[in-house]
Amino acid sequence: MSAASLDSGRSGRIGKMLIRATVLGLFAFFIFGPLLNLVLWAFAERWYFPNKLPSQFGFSFWARVFDPRGNAMASLLTSVGIAVTTVVVCLAIAVPAGLALGRLQLRWRGAIMLVFLLPSAFPNLPVYVNIARVFYELGLNGTVAGVVLVHAAHGLVLAVWISAAAFAAVDKALEEAGRNLGAGAWWCFLTITLPLAAPGIIAGGIFVFLESLDEFTGTFFVGVPDVITLPLLMFNASMGGNYQIASITALLLLVPSVGFMLLVERFLKPNVMATLGR
Amino acid sequence: MSSAAEQSSPRATWAGMALVSPALLVIVVFFLGPLLASVVSSFQTKAGAWTLANFDKSFELYSGDVWYTAVIVLVSTLVVGLMSVAIGGYLTLGTNPRAQGVLRWLYRWPLFIPFIVAGQVMRTFLAKNGLLNQLLIGSGILEPLAAQSYLDWRGIVLAFVWKQTPFVALMVAGAMAAIESDHIEAARNLGAGRLRILFEIIIPQIRRTLMVGLVLSYVTMLSVLSVPMMINPNSPTMMTVDVAYRINAHGDYGVANALCLISLLLASVGAWFYLRHGVARKGVQ
Numbered sequence: 420m421s422a423a424s425l426d427s428g429r430s431g432r433i434g435k436m437l438i439r440a441t442v443l444g445l446f447a448f449f450i451f452g453p454l455l456n457l458v459l460w461a462f463a464e465r466w467y468f469p470n471k472l473p474s475q476f477g478f479s480f481w482a483r484v485f486d487p488r489g490n491a492m493a494s495l496l497t498s499v500g501i502a503v504t505t506v507v508v509c510l511a512i513a514v515p516a517g518l519a520l521g522r523l524q525l526r527w528r529g530a531i532m533l534v535f536l537l538p539s540a541f542p543n544l545p546v547y548v549n550i551a552r553v554f555y556e557l558g559l560n561g562t563v564a565g566v567v568l569v570h571a572a573h574g575l576v577l578a579v580w581i582s583a584a585a586f587a588a589v590d591k592a593l594e595e596a597g598r599n600l601g602a603g604a605w606w607c608f609l610t611i612t613l614p615l616a617a618p619g620i621i622a623g624g625i626f627v628f629l630e631s632l633d634e635f636t637g638t639f640f641v642g643v644p645d646v647i648t649l650p651l652l653m654f655n656a657s658m659g660g661n662y663q664i665a666s667i668t669a670l671l672l673l674v675p676s677v678g679f680m681l682l683v684e685r686f687l688k689p690n691v692m693a694t695l696g697r
Numbered sequence: 698m699s700s701a702a703e704q705s706s707p708r709a710t711w712a713g714m715a716l717v718s719p720a721l722l723v724i725v726v727f728f729l730g731p732l733l734a735s736v737v738s739s740f741q742t743k744a745g746a747w748t749l750a751n752f753d754k755s756f757e758l759y760s761g762d763v764w765y766t767a768v769i770v771l772v773s774t775l776v777v778g779l780m781s782v783a784i785g786g787y788l789t790l791g792t793n794p795r796a797q798g799v800l801r802w803l804y805r806w807p808l809f810i811p812f813i814v815a816g817q818v819m820r821t822f823l824a825k826n827g828l829l830n831q832l833l834i835g836s837g838i839l840e841p842l843a844a845q846s847y848l849d850w851r852g853i854v855l856a857f858v859w860k861q862t863p864f865v866a867l868m869v870a871g872a873m874a875a876i877e878s879d880h881i882e883a884a885r886n887l888g889a890g891r892l893r894i895l896f897e898i899i900i901p902q903i904r905r906t907l908m909v910g911l912v913l914s915y916v917t918m919l920s921v922l923s924v925p926m927m928i929n930p931n932s933p934t935m936m937t938v939d940v941a942y943r944i945n946a947h948g949d950y951g952v953a954n955a956l957c958l959i960s961l962l963l964a965s966v967g968a969w970f971y972l973r974h975g976v977a978r979k980g981v982q
Contacts, residue, residue: 439796443803448832450806453815453822453859460821471831516720523713531717533972538728539913540968542920544937545735545957546728552950553731572727579720633811636922639941650813650923657817657927669817676809683809 454673460666480663484671491668494652501563501648502631505570509578509627512571514620517582522589522612538576544636551640561645569637574627581626585619586612622683629679633672736961739954751955758939758952763959765933766919769850770963773857774915778907780862785869785903786895790881808863812856816927819856823847823928852928853935857918865910872906873899912967919964936960 460466461480463473484491519525520532538546550569551560559565589612597607635650642648647655649672657665742748756763784804791797807815822828825846833839847855876899884894900907925935936956943953 439793443796443799446800447803449859450803452828452832453818454806456821456828457818459828466826470826512719512723515716519713519716523709523716525713525717526710531721534721534724534729536972538724540916540964540971541732542916542957542960542964544920544922544940545954545961546731548940548944548950548953548957549731549734549738550727551944553734568727572723575720575723629809633809633813635811635813636920639922640944650811653817654813654923654927657820662821665817666821669814672814673810676811676814677806680805680808 457666457669457673460662461670463663466662480667484664484667490647491649491652491664494647494649494668495671497563497646498632498649501566501570501646502628504563504567505574505631506624506627508567508571509574510582510620510624513575513578513623514582516579517584517620518586518612520579521583521586535576535579538573543573547637547640550637554641560641561643563646566638566642566646566648569641570631570634571627573634573637574630577630578623578627581623582616582620585616585623588619589615625679629675632675732961735954735957738950739958741951743951748951751951754952755955755959759936759956761933762936762939765850766935766937766960767963769853769857769935770915770918773854773861773918774911776854776858777861777865777914778911780858781866781869781910782895782900782907784862784866785873786891786899788870789873789876789899790891790895804866805863807860808867810860812860812921813923813927815856815860816924819852819859819924820848820927823852823855848928850929853925856924856928857921860924861914861918865907865914868906868910869903872903876902909971912971915967916964916971919960 459473462476462478464475464477464479466473483489486492520528520535525531547569554560554565559568593611593615594607597611598604602610632648633650634648635654638646638648638651639654642651649668653665653668653672656662656668739751740747740749742750784800788797788801791800810818823846824830825844827846829847830839830844834841834844880898880902881894884898889897920937922937922941925938926941929935930938936959940953940956943949943956
């Protein structure tokens, strides 16, 4: 090999490296640029066009958000309360259904599966609009109970899918061994099947919690004017031009979402996630 | 007693139905019922008489927005698909493990970030003094005086792509990782280039996963209210904003539901494919 071709090989490699670094850099800017901009706004005391950066940084808006008597803390409490109740309601309905779909030989299984696929195959806006219309007549609009019902119905599909997958993955031989040793069906379920399916069910519960915490459209129609969750508070602040309060609230909502994203691959591998039917 | 005999007994069947029925009931009452009510209401006047006036009014006032919505959602779906294939393809075929590691770490961040937060994030990023303009000005691509805000259809598309790409890319990358590496190795040994392997060997095998991911994304984007409301609430805007306006400002459920039915029709093309594929897959398991 001549020196010249060796040299062109090296410069080709450097060229490739530069292209790779540039493309990755641009992609990193695409992912993190928007988040960085949000963080800047969260700590900006004053920021007017055409200033490139905020003219003053500070924490006065954080003090306002974290004021125990302020709107934001009340919204945070409302949001967490609604999300926890939603998880309880949702799992109480989804775990039995998941057991039946994942474990038992069901008649009309295909049709039942179809029903549980439907909600993710259609836009949910018409659903929320018309639930709100019925809830208004029932006096459920603007109540926490109404919002919990909407969130639970929304989270149910995912919870059923995940718990069905969790129960289907439990080895039947273990249960049979328990039965052969003389344990009753209920005892077997409580001490063998349920504990083995628990990690999947907990993952489903976390999903439902996050979906409820982040839900906007349903709450927008059903919760107004009295139930102000964190996403609604953020929306009102942003539309009112208060970017600092909106950005701080957005950061509060970001933390659990990003944390879950980083943790989720521990118990749900990408190839499992890909088969989740969502 | 063998478990198969136990499960097919009538008693076990009834137990199964009893376990599923609460969940089914919730779906019927809180999903199918309201959806049906929406369709019926779009053909009714306020007094309850049958009419097509809601559709006349919808097209008269909002036909521009219907197009605007369709184009935005289709363009976003297309870009999400291209980016997902590019990400999955590089993760499968790339030759630099470090670059692959960085990409794998990078692309998932917006996965669980809610649309409303994506809307706020883009509102700051794409504004006149946002970081996007600063990058363009800093790198000499844009004159400082020519800086403009991108909070129009471009902002909506960017917010959708930012939020939806991780989800589809995750599905696509998972499917690509499950392809038998013998196929790829064989093609490589025969001298096929990486692009050719991607298009002729990998994409045909993951086509269904890609389609399901894109359809779910497409349907989701059609019914997002927060992103268009925060990025571009003024006309022309997306149909979801019009629906909210008809209800909050006029209490006009007829036209709102007519608009909903139009978006249902836009979604049904995708929904049909998804349900057919989903039932086929779940039925086999």
